[in-house]
Amino acid sequence: MRLRRRIFCILTTLLTLLLDTSVMPFTGLGMQYLPRICLVNVILIGTILGGTQGIIYGALAGILLGISSYQPAGLVAIMYTACAMTAGAISRKIKPALVTVLPPIVGYSMYELSMLMYYYVSTGFFPLAKFGLAGIRLAVALVLIQILYIPWIKILKPSSIGKSRR
DSSP states (O other): OOOHHHHHHHHHHHHHHIIIIIIIGSSOOTTTTSOOOOOOOOHHHHHHHHHHHHHHHHHHHHHHHHHHHHOOOHHHHHHHHHHHHHHHHHHSSSSSGGGGTHHHHHHHHHHHHHHHHHHHHHHHHHOOOHHHHHHHHHHHHHHHHHHHHHHHHHHHHHHHHOOOOO
């Protein structure tokens, strides 16, 4: 079972990374409205399997994305790792009914806010339009997480999610 989980997590991370870097920019869709699918996957893994697994696959995805895209390598790796770890830590502390909402919102918001701060620090300009686009991406990411949560649970079969009942 553990090998199956690892293979699934690695394959979905690589597939979503390829979607983010190779396919999505050339689809003609408004990329400013679409979330990072790889980040959504990593947050889902962290939420379902916990913070430790989130750290592993967040770091893997962040490093590979830093190598294969134009984003700052160290910042992306740190943010993917931190977002997945935070989502995993929160998912273990809250009620099971909130697991598909609260950890993904916190994790994806961390990423968006840090990228907005990076943009501000690097350019010295903070347009409010980028803040609105970040909200749209967060909403789309939350919908995508709701859609993918059930299949990921069925495949990964975690031991517990949410507050443990003793």
